[in-house]
Amino acid sequence: MSVNSRVCDRCIRKKVKCEEHIYHCARGHLTYRFAQVICSVHTALAALKQASHARIRPKGEGLVHHAGLDNGSSGSGSMPTQSPPGDPMLDRNLASGGTHQQALQDFTELSVEFSPYGSMTAPSDGQFGHTxxxxxxxxxxxxxxxxxxxxxxxxxxxxxxxxxxxxxxxxxxxxxxxxxxxxxxxxxxxxxxxxxxxxxxxxxxxxxxxxxxxxxxxxxxxxxxxxxxxxxxxxxxxxxxxxxxxxxxxxxxxxxxxxxxxxxxxxxxxxxxxxxxxxxxxxxxxRYVWWCVFCLDSYSNISSGAPFIVELESINTALVRRPNCNDTAALASTPKVLLPEEVDHLWKTTQDVVSGGCMNDFNIHMITTTILRQAGNLLRLRSEGKRLPTRNAALKGTLATLRLALPPRYLNPARNVLRAERSADHHTRLTNILHLQMVRLITSMPQGLEANEAEWMDNWQQTLETCQDIVSVVEHWNSQFSPRVDPAICFITFSALRLLNGHRRCITDPNSPLLASLSQGENVLLLFIEQFSSMWAAPKVLIQQFRDAPTSTPLTYADIDRLLSNFKSPLHPKSLQPSALSLNSAEIYESLDSTMNFADVWSFNPFDSGV
Structure with a gap:
């Protein structure tokens, strides 16, 4: 009889089931010595069951289902399963017999190679565990x-x-x-x-x-x-x-x-x-990995006002064809769709996505992220003092054609109950709408009050309209679905909050009916960001800095023009100051690892002009 198929003598005498077959299936090999240890510890484990299911498990238990074999990962990620130190019930059971205690000791020593679980004891930095x-x-x-x-x-x-x-x-x-x-x-x-x-x-x-x-x-x-x-x-x-x-x-x-x-x-x-x-x-x-990297590159650089690493014309990876609803049958029959090299052809890509059978909100999200990248690049160049009216007008045209290429009622912020739209899909669609509204907001920002006052006023009024549209989108938000959405949208609502605040402060008539509407809009946007601040630190930073900045001092149009000429992305390095955080800032990082170094974490001042 081979070693791998032999039941040990102890199991035969005790009439217990040998666990060897489990190991043979999971690992494909097993030494006879290890089989003996498994069987000898079996009785000890039975005695410990009544001690709150004692946290020591035989190596066969759970290995088949949770062995966690490392598929190419450089880390091992497993460590020996042990009992918590100082467990009085466990200590009493172990003290009942030296044989059991020795068996458990042997088991612990041999389980290093085979254990699929993390340590049940104090945190460890061992090779096989995670702190x-x-x-x-x-x-x-x-x-x-x-x-x-x-x-x-x-x-x-x-x-x-x-x-x-x-x-x-x-x-x-x-x-x-x-x-x-x-x-x-x-x-x-x-x-x-x-x-x-x-x-x-x-x-x-x-x-x-x-x-x-x-x-x-x-x-x-x-x-x-x-x-x-x-x-x-x-x-x-x-x-x-x-x-x-x-x-x-x-x-x-x-x-x-x-x-x-x-x-x-x-x-x-x-x-x-x-x-x-x-x-x-x-x-x-x-493909999903690539497009997630694409989003991370987009959001991190838009928020910081930095050039992108990913170049649109370099991409030859198709949009995803497998919907998130786990339907893999669509892969073979759905044609591949690529992003265009020129953003002014995004409307064609949108039509291909909508009509080609790969219509899902993730692909629309990639399209809206692409045009948002162009707007972010325009905002970065604008902050560098460059006037780019031709590019701004071209982006407006691209946005117009893209909006028209979307399905009917797609831009309606209300959930489409007539088509049984799921609430989760509705919030993904709301995110895409916010992307498009942010593009519109950036392309509408006035520049150069003295050069053309009439045009400046028209653009300033358009920003108010867009901010109100953003508020209407946020009003349909259900915070239950906030974890399912990238919190980078807080940078969009924060920008709208700043501009709404500027509009309110420009009104000189204290009896203007617009004041109440603008104040309500500010509250809605601020509460929206607060919803995300319960999970993330970045929104907390935005809220704190907005509240610390002057938000009630009256402003003139000249003041607004000066503010907009210095308008930067929320996390632009020049807008961030490496100063000590205020007393309230401890709340921002109270949920973070105290061992991390926060020397390079900056706080944001959205009104760095001092107005």
Whole structure:
């Protein structure tokens, strides 16, 4: 009889079931010595069951379903399963027999190689563990379900059913699982079975470890590694606004370029995968990764007023064809759609998306993000003192054609109940509408009061109309769906808030009926940002700085013209001052890891002209 098929003598004498077959299936090999240890510890485990299910598990239990084999990840992500120190009930059971205690000791020593779980004891920086991570499998899976239900739509990196199946079969990357669970806990927390300080420790360790890996040329460019880095870049950008988070997004974007994710449709230039050996589902996963990187590059640089890394004309990666509703059958029959090299052809791409069978809000989101990038670039050049009336007029025309190419009622902020529009899809559509409204707001900003006062006044009135439209969109918002949306839209509503405040302060008649409407609009936008501030730090910074700035001093049109000539993106380095945070600023970072260095976190002054 072979070693791998033999039941040990102890199991025969005790008439208990040998756990060896579980290990043979999960690992494909097993030493006879390890089989003996498993069987000898079996009786001890039975004695511990009554001690609150003691947290020591036989290695066979759960391995098949949650082994977390690392699919190409550079980190191992597992560590020995141990009992919490100082557990009196556990200590009494162990003291009942030296044989059991010795068996458990042997089991712990041998389980290092095989354990799929994080430590159940104090946080550890061991090779096989994640600091502060000690969730039970059921708890871990519960948070994963919440991730897909409440967070995933904001950064759709996964095919939900496929990933859950891999997880249940023990084939999902362990580092990726820990990252998903920790990010979800940070966004939706606190969680009653995971201490807040341990969540902080785990997130801090993940950010620190991946930051050093990003600087290493040995980091593997696997699909799961890219997904992990996208999640961490998304989290850090909104929770730690400042140079470190921008650099993380920048490194991620350049890494995506290095492996050719911008050229997925050209196998000669894309080295991320072997096109001849990779199925269409996995290639579609790579497309989702690229477009998430595209969004991160867009939002981080628009908000900071910096040039983009991704060049539109360099992209030869098709928009996604697999809807987020897990329908993979559409892949074979749906034609590929690419973004145009020239933004004035975006309306054609929109028509292709709408009529070509790949109509989903994620693709529309990529189109609206593309035109928003052009507006952000225009705002950056404008802040540098350049007058670009021709480009501004061209972008207005592009916006007009794009709006007309959208489906009927798409720009109506109300949910389309006649077509059974889901609330989640409705909020994704609201986000796309806000993108288009921000483009309109930027292209309407007046410039040069002295040069042409009549034109200046017309443009100033258009900004008021657009701000009111943004308020009407926000009024349809349900905060229940805020975790499903990228909080970068707070930069849009913050810009509208600043301009509405300027309009209100320009009114000289205290009895004007417009005053009440403008004040109400400011309250709506401020409350909207506050909804996101319950989950993210960046909106808290915006709220604090808006409240600290003068918001009631009357303004003249000359003052407004001077303010608009210095109008910069919310996180532009010149608009940020490296000064000590006020007393209220402790609230901004109270949910963050205290070990992080905030020396480079800046606070934003939206009215840096002092008016």
């Amino acid at each position: 502060g991570y000690y969730l039970e499998p059921g708890q871990e899976r519960d948070i994963l379900v919440h991730f897909f239900d409440e967070v995933h739509a904001a950064i759709p990196l996964f095919h939900e059913s496929s990933f859950i199946r891999l997880y249940d079969n023990g084939l999902a990357c362990r580092d990726l699982i820990v990252t998903i669970v920790t990010v979800t806990a940070k966004i939706l927390g606190p969680i009653n079975y995971w201490k807040t300080e341990d969540v902080h420790l785990c997130m801090g360790a993940l950010l620190k470890a991946t930051a050093s890996e990003n600087d290493s040329s040995s980091t593997q460019a696997t699909l799961d590694r890219f997904r992990q880095e996208c999640l961490l870049a998304y989290y850090e950008f909104h929770q730690f606004p400042g140079p470190p988070s921008w650099m993380r997004v920048s490194r991620l974007t350049r890494k995506a370029y290095a492996v050719g994710l911008h050229q997925v449709e050209n196998p000669e230039l894309c080295s991320a995968f072997d096109a001849a050996l990779t199925d269409q589902d996995e290639i579609e996963d790579w």
